[in-house]
Amino acid sequence: MTVSTGLAGTGLLDPSATEGKNGPGTARIVGVGTANTQHSYTQSELLDIFKITDPKVRSVFLNSAIERRFLTVPPLDDDGNVITELQGELLAKHKRIALDMGARAIRTCLENTGIEPADIDYLCCTTTTGFLTPGLSAHLIREMGILPRTSRIDVVGMGCNAGLNALNATHGWAVANPGKVAVMLCVEACSAAYVIDGTLRTAVVNSLFGDGAAAIALIADAPDTAYAPAGVPAGAGSPRILGFASHIITDAIDAMRYDWDEAQGKFSFYLDPQVPYVVGANAEQVVDRLLSGAGLRRSDISQWLIHSGGKKVIDAVRVNLGLTRHDVRHTTSVLRDYGNLSSGSFLFSYERLLHEGVTQPGDYGVLMTMGPGSTIETALVQW
Template sequence: MTASILSIGTAVPPAVLHQNAVRDLFAAQPGIARLSQRLVRAAFDASAIETRHTVLADLAEALDRGTAPTDAGEPAAAEPGSDDGASLAVISDAGALLSPSTGTRNDAYIALAPELSARAARDALTSASVAPGDITHVVTVSCTGMYAPGPDYRLIRDLDLPTTVERYHLGFVGCAAAVPALRAAARMCAAQPDAVVLVVCAELCTLHFRVADDPDQILAASLFADGAAAAVVSADPARRSGRWLDLDRFATAVTDDGERDMTWTVGDTGFDMVLTAEVPRIIGREIREAVGDIIAGASVDTWAVHPGGRAVLDRVESGLDLPPDALEVSRAVLRDYGNMSSATILFILRSILLGDDLSDGETIATLAFGPGLTMEAALLTAGVAEDGAVRADAVADGAGRTDAVRAEPVASWT
């Protein structure tokens, strides 16, 4: 039996960052070089992002007030002990961005990520009409923080799942991790046909924002955002209703180049991202060969591509000779939410799943990219029952895939 995604739930923090305001704040930071100011403006303006969500409430509030840096010196380090773990102070009263330690940033992750995960998971469980007690396996995903007992353990406690649930965590895999998580869920369902697997991706990328003259850090600051997404996976046909996505096959590839062009490591003042300008070019050059096996013999109707950035989407589009509107859902999610690392591809699949024009048997090619460079792919087939119309309460404002203005709305974390 084929495993299927029965539902996808999503959640974002309530604080919204408007791209132009963040650009101006970063460009005006004390101590930043004139060339870096130009790089900031170029990176933010070319990002194709309008809004992002963040757990950094003080940053969003400062931007709403129009706070601008007034200190002519270097940005100050965060005061030790100034943070209670439930939030992270990243901006001074004078508007200068602070430099909290990695430990302080990770404390904020431990305090804030579990609730975001739980909200996305509850959304998915409710949409699939699956009770917490029905879950047999949990797969959690994150690359923006770490602790033990980890996210898999916390989810069991927070959702009151059975203590016998099998737990797995994919840590530090990066933006592509949702696809191998779904692959693991499908393998679990193949081994245990009555399994019901809960996959949850939660990323707080903005915890690692910092001011730097390094072009990689500038690019990261222009792209990344916070969000969580969850999927309920099962091979039990009796659990399918309304709409679902069959997980038909998977593929993975490591590119010939790129080992040093996209990396994610632990630094002293946050996690360090290397994301060079070569990444889109490598993806564009190798994408056709990388996905050849998985789409061989398939007539792909819809593309769900992780928006590592506008240039990545452009290179995928040209490398696969796709029509200009083929990646409109990916571009809409990038525009409205930014790059939420592993959670992003599930936002895209949710938008497709709830789209007004989803048809039974529609073939969906899913692609995501991670450090290395690695490429992860999945081929999905949509199932739409006779009663498969989108419920009015499933999409808060009635927007579907045909809405070219906004991506699918999600529950906000409060």
């Protein structure tokens, strides 16, 4: 991204240059909304539904720091056993669940903003839990009454970090089109990406992920104006996005990946046990690069919104960045109540922060996601 003022080459603006207004190269977050599937389950309930008795697998589920997750479990046969879903059935399931959750998340995002679906000028959809051509964006435009002229893009397969990759692209479009509405949607039907085979490899994945969608709306205005959603002063509830920083740990490119399971006839997700430590060890350099570009230190950050990747991942990032448990309260509560929602997890945390009502004009926040690559994505915002 190129900015016309501030710190050249960093993708970040000098915060003092645009205090209290949208500056060149910035857009505001003017809405956020989330949605889930119909049913949620405790970890114990899931163990019973899938008749999992192996003590090691049960321990993985019950020591995950997750209390409930929203999932669409397969139907049961006459003997009460879960029916195995074929890959084609899983793809159809993904389409059905993703379109339902995605539409609801977008509508919730636009509530109280004065923006209607027909006002959307750009739609970016990201998912990793299914493949669909044409992509989710085309189907949502048709089903939601979004105008056919709407620009769109689908980001597929990037994993849990993808929400910030997509937000970067959406922010760039908004800045290039001042006054127009850009919406980014993360939608993950994790129920459509499961393999049940009783191994510890799949147990880690099966114990962790849940169904969820999250949408965010951005608008960039001319440098000397400020857009605010209905009734919300600019700077209070609609933070500006100041910039992004990325880091890919190429030595760990296979640590998180989809493999084709020949025996099961479907894709199977793999998480290396060393992922928390790899991510934690690299968190400092990308965050410090993000902040130094804006002349900030970690102590200047009031709010931290980190991907709910799992208990060990959260702890590794928290320790390496020197954060308190209070700093990651929304990250851990989202994990507790929803599990890992993949690309949209950080927006569930952002929504909880807004509902908490503790942000003040001038506060800085860091958004952080982690996923396959292995990748760490960050963004700096200011209220």
